[in-house]
Amino acid sequence: MKDALQVFTRGFVSENPVLKMLLGLCPVLAVTTTAENGLGMGLATTFVLLGSNTVISASAKLLPKTVRIPAYIVVIATFVTIVDLLIKAFSPELNQSLGLFIPLIVVNCMILGRAEAYASKNGIGYSIIDAFGMGFGFTFALLLLSAMREVLGAGTIFNIPLVGEDPKTILVMALPPGAFAGLGFIIAGLNALEKKQKSNA
């Protein structure tokens, strides 16, 4: 039980796929202009990760070692196609704003990374927990960056205005440079926090 909890929580901080391992950065930077997009992308990726981890851990023993990577990619691509069609059907708006980055979930290195490093070596139960942990960790990082960019760049959060009419915003945060700088500052902040914790301990 303790084990399962640990598998789940490490995706959040100690092994956060984005902030610590620097995996899957393209969607992190590209779609985090608003908190809504960040959340949508995070959940879509979590769904794919959940599906691929489950199938891959279930079929790991059946796959010959030499063709395992192409096989993983096909499994992942199938789940991405499902998500793509679901989003297109139920939320055309989200589809519009995430655009190219929905099919690109296939090449999110976090998903293939989890398949190779975890799901192929562990049982289904733990792989599902791992998928939730990593997926939520990914979503958390996206939400953090996108909320920061939306607040600074547009003065709103989830499209709800925080300050009065016509706020003075830092437009650059909503533009590409804001994504790079925002993520840089978040990681630096995390490093500083960690160092402080270590010196306290």
Next chain:
Amino acid sequence: MEILLIVVSAVFVNNVVFARFLGICPYIGVSKKLDTAIGMGFAVTFVMTLGSAIAYLLYKGILVPYKIEFMQTVMFILVIASLVQVVEIVLKKVSKVLYASLGIFLPLITTNCAILGVAILANQGDYNFFESVLFSFFSAMGFILAIVLFAGIREKLETADVPTPFKNVPISFVVAAILSMAFMGFSGLVK
């Protein structure tokens, strides 16, 4: 004129790294040294151009006539993955020198989202075959430009006095932010 527009747009205005956010993982991962950055850049150019061309032909030739366009993602990634394998095998046989310099980057390329992204973009636009190959090639040139610029700066950063929390990765992101700001100067050049 049309061709010039595609070139300028692919290299500067819609630069894959700074404007479209594609290929960020290799951009951050292998840009510590100038020569590895150049090696990665060439490997990407090779696979991106060839991959887009094959994907274009298969898309127009198979997926569209049979009305199964939703298979695009699955098919493209398979094309790219197998292409990377083929290129690796051929390079190993044909040119030892080239294999030694590009070899280690090839497996990384399968999960480089710039390759798949550009292949999809080249298909979405109303490009004909020639234009889509041109678009892919110059998108790759844009990638080389970005990663070489960045690697040059990172080599200098090694000796710079950076505040401890910002060491390594965070400062690289800040540098990328400034570079991307510079590239925003090109926007408006082409619609």
